[in-house]
Amino acid sequence: MRGVRALFRLLRSEPFAAVGAAIYAVIALVAALAPVLAPHDPQEILRTGRRVARYMPVSPDYWLGTTSSGRDVLSQVIFGTRAALLVGLTAAVAVVAIGTVLGLLSGYLGGWVDRLVSKLADVVLGLPFLPSMLVLAALTRPGTTVIITSVAVLLWPNTARVIRAQVLSLRERSWVDAARMTGCSPGRIMFVHVLPQVLPLAALYGSVAIGWAILAEASASFLGFGDPATVSWGVMLQEAYANQALSRGAWNWFVPPGIAIVLMVLAGFLISRGSEKLLFPKLAEQ
């Protein structure tokens, strides 16, 4: 209970983070209640009488209209939250896990481990993000797994570098020395004593990675490397583009998923801004 109250106090003092957290909360709620909230099955081809209900404008029956194949846009946006959260969270967890473990090993053990990890990070950071992801997607079967994997593979160096730098400073603290004296193994020192102190930083990078992963998924899907069978905002945009929604003036089709993506990425950014103030209170004083 104390933790919950502290969290609320924190959110009140950090309006940025509060807005970001609120957006995440709403999106998570929508994803959980999608079958209840969505007026139609997102993949169902709707008909009026005997005809397929293509390009229906906004109306009481179809709040955000329908697509070229007669599917309900609102239901697709609602179900799209699931794909977004799945990709965003899985990729963020993967990025943070790889980045934190490699950063920890590299910073604490030093020597050849450090040189290897740092070189690898340099190489990966040199790769342009989107083209590399498209190459990875093209080499394997397109789909969500490839997108998550490539986000994890391409984004871990940022986290690893920051964690490594922090660990380099932490390993010289006298309580780490004291732990060594008591006969703690390096593994125990790293994962029991040092890890908890870099977790806030890892979480910060995780919240940024969520946004990146969703953008990556949207970009890949928009370029046709997504999984056409899943309902995602990126796939919606791609279909809208392929069917000339813009020249048809079907704003109701491509604006909602676009706004949803922007909101989700913005939320990650706002949260990281808020937690930055929390983690580095000195920044706020300046």
Add this chain to the structure above:
Amino acid sequence: MSLLSVEDFSVHYRTRSGPVRAVDGATLSVPAGSITGLVGESGCGKSTLARAIMGVLPEAARVAGGRLMFEGTDLVAMPERARKQLRWRRMSFVPQTAMSALDPVQRLRGHFAEVLCERGGSSRTAAALRAAELFDLVGLSPERLADYPHQFSGGMRQRASIALALALNPALVIADEPVTALDVIVQRQVLDVLRELQARLSLSMILVTHDMSVVAYTCDRVAVMYAGQVVEAGSVRAVLERPLHPYSMGLTHAFPDLAGSEAALVPIEGSPPSLLNPSPGCRFAARCPFAEARCHERAPPLVETDGHAVACWRADEAAALRVLAGQPAVWAAMAA
């Protein structure tokens, strides 16, 4: 027989300009059931020696020779695996900076659980009981085990560190400047805890300090280190009242008298020699007002008579030198 004997032991630090002989042929014996003080000024190698005994030296340091006989076996020859088995179980450490030697994100309970369960192999419940008992032993309320280190004052943290060091009933406790960062009132309290525990549990302890008054208050025996070597060792009473080495004589005058006499303090002029290329003679010769030609040429051996060891060519004239050492002018002349 002594619990630990340091025999002609050396530790060198690798540097760009060559090895720095931080500990250079130190010889010392620590009897069981008493507190041995290890005194000397900053950089004399006392902390390096303490860390070497624990077997946790910085990366740049390496043992360059000699033996560390602990409970009959040589620690230097022991493989790291076996060494780790001894750590904290047979010998433990009270760090200099207890202020920051506790993991800031772990409750005190967690520190004890780690040592008792991971190193001592006891169960969670047994560990909780033992932690409470240890806190009680050092005069802390067992309820405070649920607190984080930042909720403790400096003196309390030092007490907690002492309790941690005693957790597994080690044969030897090494305390590296345990009271240096504390104010004198708290120093006294912590030293009282150490004295009381020593008497109650008949602890064997090495107390590293630069403060002669701490030695006088706490220790049974004392070893004086200078520039990486032990220059004098013996019972506290003998060394403080009848010092045989000019450096010890200087030290006893450089600290305020415990009895509060108003005699002026007499500083030892100059600073310790570089340990990069020490001279072949006595290390203290350059600052010693009584140095003769032979002192600069050959290093005196550590000679023991009646349990009082000294490394000085003029030790047999000590009684006369002590009188001279009491005069500020003698030391002041070295400054010129």
